Amino acid sequence: MTHALARASDDDAAVDQAVLRLTAEFRTRLRPQVIGTVVRNSRRDLSGVPATALPELVERLARARLQSEDRSA
Amino acid sequence: MGYIDVSGIRHTLSDGRVLLSDVSFRVGDGARAALVGENGAGKTTLLRIIAGDLVPEDGAVARTGGLGVMRQFIGSVRDDTTVQRFLVDLSPPAVRSAWDAVQAAELALMEADDEPTQMAYATALAHWGDVGGYDAEVTWDTVTVAALGVAYDGCKYRELSTLSGGEQKRLALEALLRGPDEVLLLDEPDNYLDVPGKRWLEERLLETRKTVLFVSHDRELLNRVADRVVTVEGGSAWVHGGGFPSYSEARSSRHERLAEVRRRWEEEHQRLVDLVRTMQQQAANSPDMANRYHAMQTRLAKFEAAGPPPEPPPPQQVAMRLRGGRTGVRAVTVEGLELTGLMKPFGAEIFYGDRVGVLGANGAGKSHFLRLLAGQHVAHTGEWRLGARVVPGLFAQTHAHPEWLDRTPVDLLWHGEPGRPGVDRGRAMAALRRYGLADSGDQLFRTLSGGQQARFQVLMLELSGATLLLLDEPTDNLDVLSAESLEEALAAFDGTVLAVTHDRWFARSFDRFLVFGADGRVYESAEPVFDETRVVRAR
Numbered sequence: 158m159t160h161a162l163a164r165a166s167d168d169d170a171a172v173d174q175a176v177l178r179l180t181a182e183f184r185t186r187l188r189p190q191v192i193g194t195v196v197r198n199s200r201r202d203l204s205g206v207p208a209t210a211l212p213e214l215v216e217r218l219a220r221a222r223l224q225s226e227d228r229s230a
Numbered sequence: 231m232g233y234i235d236v237s238g239i240r241h242t243l244s245d246g247r248v249l250l251s252d253v254s255f256r257v258g259d260g261a262r263a264a265l266v267g268e269n270g271a272g273k274t275t276l277l278r279i280i281a282g283d284l285v286p287e288d289g290a291v292a293r294t295g296g297l298g299v300m301r302q303f304i305g306s307v308r309d310d311t312t313v314q315r316f317l318v319d320l321s322p323p324a325v326r327s328a329w330d331a332v333q334a335a336e337l338a339l340m341e342a343d344d345e346p347t348q349m350a351y352a353t354a355l356a357h358w359g360d361v362g363g364y365d366a367e368v369t370w371d372t373v374t375v376a377a378l379g380v381a382y383d384g385c386k387y388r389e390l391s392t393l394s395g396g397e398q399k400r401l402a403l404e405a406l407l408r409g410p411d412e413v414l415l416l417d418e419p420d421n422y423l424d425v426p427g428k429r430w431l432e433e434r435l436l437e438t439r440k441t442v443l444f445v446s447h448d449r450e451l452l453n454r455v456a457d458r459v460v461t462v463e464g465g466s467a468w469v470h471g472g473g474f475p476s477y478s479e480a481r482s483s484r485h486e487r488l489a490e491v492r493r494r495w496e497e498e499h500q501r502l503v504d505l506v507r508t509m510q511q512q513a514a515n516s517p518d519m520a521n522r523y524h525a526m527q528t529r530l531a532k533f534e535a536a537g538p539p540p541e542p543p544p545p546q547q548v549a550m551r552l553r554g555g556r557t558g559v560r561a562v563t564v565e566g567l568e569l570t571g572l573m574k575p576f577g578a579e580i581f582y583g584d585r586v587g588v589l590g591a592n593g594a595g596k597s598h599f600l601r602l603l604a605g606q607h608v609a610h611t612g613e614w615r616l617g618a619r620v621v622p623g624l625f626a627q628t629h630a631h632p633e634w635l636d637r638t639p640v641d642l643l644w645h646g647e648p649g650r651p652g653v654d655r656g657r658a659m660a661a662l663r664r665y666g667l668a669d670s671g672d673q674l675f676r677t678l679s680g681g682q683q684a685r686f687q688v689l690m691l692e693l694s695g696a697t698l699l700l701l702d703e704p705t706d707n708l709d710v711l712s713a714e715s716l717e718e719a720l721a722a723f724d725g726t727v728l729a730v731t732h733d734r735w736f737a738r739s740f741d742r743f744l745v746f747g748a749d750g751r752v753y754e755s756a757e758p759v760f761d762e763t764r765v766v767r768a769r
Binding site for chain 1: 344348358359364
């Protein structure tokens with residue numbers, strides 16, 4: 158739990174990287190637009206989380222939501 | 231900014247005894263107040279009440295500013311507490327609960343990786359940031375570097391039990407002094423610290439702007455640091471607004487004043503009682519006097535209802551009578567003595583009546599030297615001998631008497647030992663009473679407090695007829711008043727005294743010093759030397 162203030166550019170980088178990795182993981186099952194929306198929504202829901210923990214938590218939450226989406230599709 | 235305001239506190243022990251009654255005092259913003267009193271007077275109980283650990287039967291404690299508490303057991307932690315947990319526990323309540331929530335959320339995440347659990351973890355982390363958890367971690371890093379020379383990440387999972395008592399104390403003090411709490415309660419912060427450590431503590435307490443209430447038996451530390459002294463005695467507390475140097479005089483004056491006020495109250499009471507009796511007789515003979523008689527009765531009733539002023543506390547129950555006796559001029563002669571593996575050969579002559587402080591590095595062989603002179607088996611080369619009529623008596627650190635642990639003081643006195651005849655129960659109790667131990671005569675030695683064990687050991691010395699006292703850290707567990715009593719007894723002792731001590735105040739009463747250096751050299755000094763560092767040996 159190391160401290161750093163969240164910066165917009167870091168946030169974007171976290172979102173972009175998560176989108177890239179999750180697109181590669183889910184592209185056979187879900188459309189890229191859906192993946193991008195889920196990641197960005199996850200990022201929004203995690204506002205207030207310390208910046209250093211953000212990339213991991215965003216990706217983890219988005220993956221959980223995408224898996225749920227995939228199952229219900 | 232922080233203060234402590236204690237008002238009308240009353241606390242009763244489980245056996246029904248009133249330990250504290252109507253205790254009131256205030257420690258103002260930025261004050262460094264010492265809390266002193268005899269062993270068992272209620273200092274730690276009072277600190278626990280102020281800390282909120284105990285609820286008083288009556289009265290209240292008010293304070294502003296966060297409260298940081300260093301408890302007495304720190305220094306002797308032997309369980310599996312880690313450095314991280316220890317630092318968390320010393321943090322403000324908000325940081326503690328946020329840390330616990332993060333830990334719980336992490337554990338839950340190991341069990342289930344679903345969305346609610348992830349959101350709970352994210353919330354816990356956000357809360358950790360909001361309450362200053364990240365700032366606390368930066369502080370902990372500074373603390374561990376200062377106390378242990380290691381970054382926080384490098385030692386946070388280390389068990390506290392692997393640290394020495396001094397390191398544990400230092401870690402807690404660094405955390406509290408650098409932390410956000412503005413009011414600190416420190417219960418014996420100097421225990422386990424060596425003299426350089428105590429000097430460091432003094433400097434830090436002098437420079438801090440926090441409000442500090444601390445318990446200590448170290449008179450040098452009290453003398454340097456305390457700007458007021460709160461005394462717990464006779465079940466109540468009073469404050470001396472000056473520092474420790476004028477404390478003893480202030481305490482005597484207070485006791486005299488209390489005794490005088492009490493004496494006047496009793497005289498006035500007696501006068502009123504006599505008047506009522508006289509008027510009762512007059513009223514029987516003259517109806518005119520009946521009204522005056524009733525008025526006087528009312529006056530006496532009001533006087534008694536207001537109650538007497540407090541009595542001065544009973545004089546301290548410790549009266550040590552170390553007698554000793556005349557011995558040969560050369561009490562101890564040492565020639566080319568070397569305790570195997572501990573020091574380089576040294577020589578010394580100690581004369582009848584000398585008061586010799588044995589100082590120096592931890593692990594340099596000081597205690598072994600005393601044990602050798604006491605006649606115990608200690609591997610050595612070289613010569614040593616005692617003079618004519620020299621009878622050694624050893625005061626060892628309390629854990630050095632395993633054979634006493636399951637026996638009572640009365641039993642130990644009854645049976646005697648070689649060189650010390652046994653005494654009957656009456657004489658044993660009389661002797662125990664002089665040492666403030668009458669109530670503990672039938673308690674197992676292991677259940678006595680450190681101060682009581684120490685006083686009992688001095689009593690054993692008294693009864694042994696020793697003419698050479700070999701004292702190993704005798705003031706370590708003694709409260710201030712008992713330590714002064716021991717000093718008085720030693721001053722009156724007709725014989726020779728060798729004492730190992732780290733107590734700078736006590737050391738001032740000695741006139742020669744034998745210093746055991748960290749390099750193995752043993753040398754004599756006219757002044758006390760406390761700068762020798764710990765002996766480093768290959769382990």
